[in-house]
Amino acid sequence: MNTIPEVLFVCVHNAGRSQMAAALLDHHAAGRVTVRSAGSAPADSINPAVVEAMAELGLDLSKEFPKPLTTEAVEAADVVITMGCGDACPIFPGKRYLDWQLTDPAGKGVDAVRAIRDDIDARVRTLLAELTVTVS
Template identity: 65%
Template sequence: MSDKPSVLFVCVHNAGRSQMAAGFLNHFAADAIEVLSAGSAPAESVNSAAVEAMAELGIDISDQTPKILTADAVQNSDVVITMGCGDTCPVFPGTSYRDWVLDDPAGAGIDAVRPIRDKIKAHVQALVDELTAQPV
């Protein structure tokens, strides 16, 4: 078990929102926070508009692949961020759960994905600040 906090981002297809969130968290705090992402019904590939939107900010998620959500991944994470997976996400005692309400970028073009990306970026920045804050 790692001594750094772990965050699991979950959305249905693990192709858009959760991949962008993981990309931002890796970019902002990879050395300080373990980053995982998964989906309850993973797609075959990451959403190309999400890849393009992240590339605009210099973050490459093109090498990522959607992964299936497992009970172990949830149980071994300190914080689980859900993004529209509803009741399909397993819940375990002792794990912190948060639901980020974000539009699903599936099938959307780059112009529709940018505002979703920007909301995710703001959420992730706040999460990094919270998880890396030093006690006073």
């Protein structure tokens, strides 16, 4: 029996990049991947420009909120993707770690956030293709 792979997206505030990545992967995977996101220093709320940019794709992040990074979340993940959180993410043997160098959307308008969103979307689609090839 195949197990569903779990992906954890981590950035500092869990208010932009990791939230977009989680929503995009969850959308494209349609139940084939378990997706979580977290921040090493979670913000109070999600960046409004991120919510707006995602709404343009029909993805509603208005009810989402930044979540703290936990050791348990990292232990549960098969793939951990960091986005500018440096050494804050605990490293466990046997996990696949990727570091995506992405512009931080904090303080940027929706035009700038769209470009970041589209970059993340392309990376997420590539990751999903890799994950679903290995599990099917």
